[in-house]
Amino acid sequence: MALDARGVARRFGARWVLRGINLQVRAGEMVGLLGHNGCGKSTFMRIVATLLKASAGDCFVYGSNVKTEGDDVRHHVGFFSHVPGLYDDLTARENLAFAATMLGFPSADIDAALERVGLTHVTHERVRGFSAGMQRRLSLARLILQRPRLLLLDEPYNNLDVAGIALMNGFIRELNAAGGAAVVVLHDLVPAEGVIDRTVTIREGRVHVPTVADFTHDGASPEAVTRPAGAAGVS
């Protein structure tokens, strides 16, 4: 099992953001995570990535407990967040060289990763001058270097153009072909068409199992405008 979350809950002060998420993701499976703003999707992703500690419940990544075996989990997980996580005063290449050293991967792959994301023309330019889309591409290049077994993508298509979206989907498919798994936070299913195996909706801090009423709501509900089918395997 790539990801096994059992009753994962988290509170900030007195407010429970997650109230017990149960989610299992098999190796080779691509899961889309849907839900309203503030429903706890990103909080859940951060817990899986070891960036936040769960207030209750257990979560395992390839058998390693995210609470007690964080370092093992970090070897498996690649997290693509809202923020690029880059250093403005380093060049594109230097950012990747730093990441490669921290990850313990050979820096020989850096040029190939930069070429893959179409940033070879700005290899030696500082990230400070990059557009938001270019920064996202560079963050993707870092993931390509890492080649994680479990990919956590938090709104990965933000700021990406059509070519960038194709690039992202190509990477997800490649990882999938190699047996990796992914959890992708989405607000719109269209860019992830053909990439996601099933979707899971979080509502009020819990995995929401859709009912007929979800399909009769007006378009304001994400459950109504997307396809919540395939909630099997979650509770």
Place this chain on the structure above:
Amino acid sequence: MAFRDDIRRTRAIVWKDLTTERRSKAGFSAVAALGVTILVLFGLALGPDGKALQNAAAGALWLAILFASVLAFNRSYQVELDGGALEALLLYPGSRWAIFAGKLIANLIFVMAMLVIVVTVGIVLFDVRIPAQWPSIVGIMMLGVVGIVALGTFYAAMSSRSRAREVLLPLLLYPMLIPVLLASMEATKAFLFGDLLSASGAWVQMLSLFDVIFLVATFLAFEYVIEV
């Protein structure tokens, strides 16, 4: 093998911090300028009395180093907070102490570089006659800076997640640094005036002890303050 990997990560963080600092330029200039300004203000407050200036030199110097260093500590984590780099840093595998060690060494180099400028200005401004035991004074400065930087780097990490970090850091740091400052000032003063009463030995021992305690405690506790 894991230890070697962590050493490699520490080196990478030192390189990254110093490179970003060197390129941004504004950071070092601001910190050094603040240190010099504090010395000038002390000089103006003490007036033209040469003896009073010499007596106050050690205290003024250490206070200038302390106040300017706090700016440096805040900056060292600001670089990580811009663009969410701290998240990315925490996502890399490896021991947390490697991150702390990298930040600590980078801050040490940064503060030492600032120290050279501040001490040079202090010598001129306070009319300090360089004594024969100047290598001992350099040693004391190193010990004092290690204590300040160890605690400063630790508390900067602790306050980095707070919105009021600029206020929080000095509030946490200054009271904890009183023993280090006191020992550094007294030992520096003793050597500046020839250490006639052989008072420096006790202060140096105290300073060394505080350095060891602070280094061990901050390395052990860093993991708990950086994670949420």
